[in-house]
Amino acid sequence: MSRTALVIGGGIAGPATAMALRKAGIEAVVHEARAEGDGDAGVFLTLGSNGIEALKAIDADRRATATGFATPELTLRGSKGKTLGVSKISSATAAPSMTIRRADLYRALHEEAVRRGVQVVHGKRLVSAEDTGDAVTATFADVTTATGDLLIGCDGVHSTVRRAVDPGAPAPSYAGLISLGGYARGVDTGAEPGSYTMIFGRRAFFGYAVAPDGEVWWFANVPRPAEPARGEVERIPADEWRRTLAGAFADDAGPAVRILEATATADIMPASPVHLLKRLPAWHRGRMIVVGDAAHAPSPSSGQGASLAIEDAVVLARCLRDAPSHAEAFADFVRRRRPRVEKIVKQAARINNSKAAGPVGRLFLDAFMPLFLRAAARSSFTEEVYGHRTTWEVAA
Ligand SMILES: Cc1cc2nc3c(=O)[nH]c(=O)nc-3n(C[C@H](O)[C@H](O)[C@H](O)COP(=O)(O)OP(=O)(O)OC[C@H]3O[C@@H](n4cnc5c(N)ncnc54)[C@H](O)[C@@H]3O)c2cc1C
Incomplete structure (x- = not known):
């Protein structure tokens, strides 16, 4: 029986997996590449009802979402201000989806894991992993090693563990978009606290949610067909982005320009290119497995990446708790998880392929048209996604 696990990556899946494993009686140490206190984690995200229910299964929901606010529905508008649709982005029967700063979610999960006795070590960038048959050894960039019964890759879309599992694994694909965002104060958008609006602008895509204290949390997606060099867009100064975005949204209806003007330079978060991973043939090999964005x-x-990562964490721990061997547990995990995640990934892709917009609009629709709006005619699918219950005691 496996008793120790090396968890690689301390983002969302990492601490959630470590907490779930601990609940299953498996000791887990989280190895995170970033230095302690490095909060470079993007802007904010929406945790679906299903992700919150999965956190509930390991009693981590309240702490993890304490600084977020409920965003149960979304309004989609066109560049002239026309309302294109309003849709629930929550399950009708579970906790409402919550919008939360990504750094707050990372911190809360990390602190809760540590509070429960999980060891989290920073500055540990995995460079290779070797399965020796009766154990697995991880080697880090600082030339240290760690050995455990299992190695669980929670190292995100650019996963190193994925390649250790299968050197021929597909690389993530660039979505043709740069994403960035920030926080504005003192701007009246006319929208109620808790509301979430997305605008298909003429040249770029804009989304904003109004927090209970009136702060406006916004993000923008700017098309850039050629994939930027690593670190290139991250280095672009905030004020340059402000000018770029002001130009991009100048001809659109809606408050994007005013929101940008009301955002302090320090509150514009670094930009990053968007990458996707559609289908990974092998999720595990020997004593190694990938979960979350790594898979x-x-x-x-x-709007489901984080929620699916947390579901993975709970289901993997449950499988390891219940199966006689790690091999059977991993196989059971894939059997349970692959159909659900691939259905969600595929549904998004199918929806994205049926676009009638022009090249720029089409790009945004392809990458960002919310799944639930396109699937509005099939509210059963929305419920299938958001109403999914991951429980600890009963296999879902
Ligand atoms: C623009 C954008 C908007 C999004 N909005 C939403 C949303 O609204 N709702 C939603 O659910 N999802 C959203 N997502 C997806 C969501 O962010 C991811 O699905 C989620 O973060 C996956 O969690 P993870 O733990 O698997 O990976 P990550 O959160 O990426 O964490 C991976 C961790 O591994 C570490 N790491 C990487 N390599 C190594 C290594 N070699 N060694 C050690 N550590 C390593 C990283 O530093 C990081 O801390 C969005 C994504 C993007 C790009």
């Missing part, structure tokens, strides 16, 4: 990074249009 399946859906289009942001799904």
Whole structure:
């Protein structure tokens, strides 16, 4: 029986997996590449009802979402201000979806894991992993090693563990978009606290949610067909982005320009290119397995990446708790998880392929048209996604 696990990556899946494993009686140490306190984690995300239910299964929901606010529905508008649709982005029967700063979610999960006795070590960038048959050894960039019964790759869309599992694994694909965002104060958008609006602008895509204290949390997606060099867009100064975005949204209806003006330079978060991973043939080999974005990074249009990562964490721990061997547990995990995640990934892709917009609009629709709006005619699918219950005691 496996008793120790090396968890690689301390983002969302990492601490959630470590907590779930601990609940299953398996000691887990989280190895995170970033230095302690490095909060470079993007802007904010929406955790679906299903992700919150999965956190509930390991009693981590309240702490993890304490700084977020409920965003149960979404309004989609066109560039002239026309309302294109309003849709629930929550399950009708479970906790409402919550919008939360990504750094707050990372911190809360990390602190809760540590509070429960999980060891988290920073500055540990995995460079290779070797399965020796009766154990697995991880080697880090600082030339240290660690050995455990299992190695679980929670290292995101650019996963190193994925390649250790299968050197021929597909690389993530670039979505043709740069994403960035920030926080604005003192701007009246006319929208109620808790509301979430997305605008298909003429040249770029804009989304904003109004927090209970009136702060406006916004993000923008700017098309850039050629994939930027590593670190290139991250280095572009905030004020340059402000000018770029002001130009991009100048001809659109809606408050994007005013929101940008009301955002302090320090509150514009670094930009990053968007990458996706559609289908990974092998999720595990020997004592190694990948979960979360390392196994399946859906289009942001799904609004589901973080929630699926947390579901994975709970289901993997449950499988390891219940199966007689790690090999059977891993096989059971894939059997349970692959159909659900691939259905969500595929539905997003199918929806994305049926676009009638022009090249720029089409790009946004392809990558960001919320799954639930396109699937509005099939509210059963929305419920299938958001109403999914991952429980600890009963196999879902
Ligand atoms: C623009 C955008 C918007 C999104 N919006 C949403 C949303 O609204 N809702 C939603 O559910 N999802 C959203 N997502 C997806 C979501 O962010 C991811 O699905 C989620 O973060 C996956 O969690 P993870 O733990 O698997 O990976 P990550 O959160 O990426 O964490 C991976 C961790 O591994 C570490 N790491 C990487 N390599 C190594 C290594 N070699 N050694 C050690 N550590 C390593 C990283 O530093 C990081 O801390 C969005 C994504 C994008 C790009």
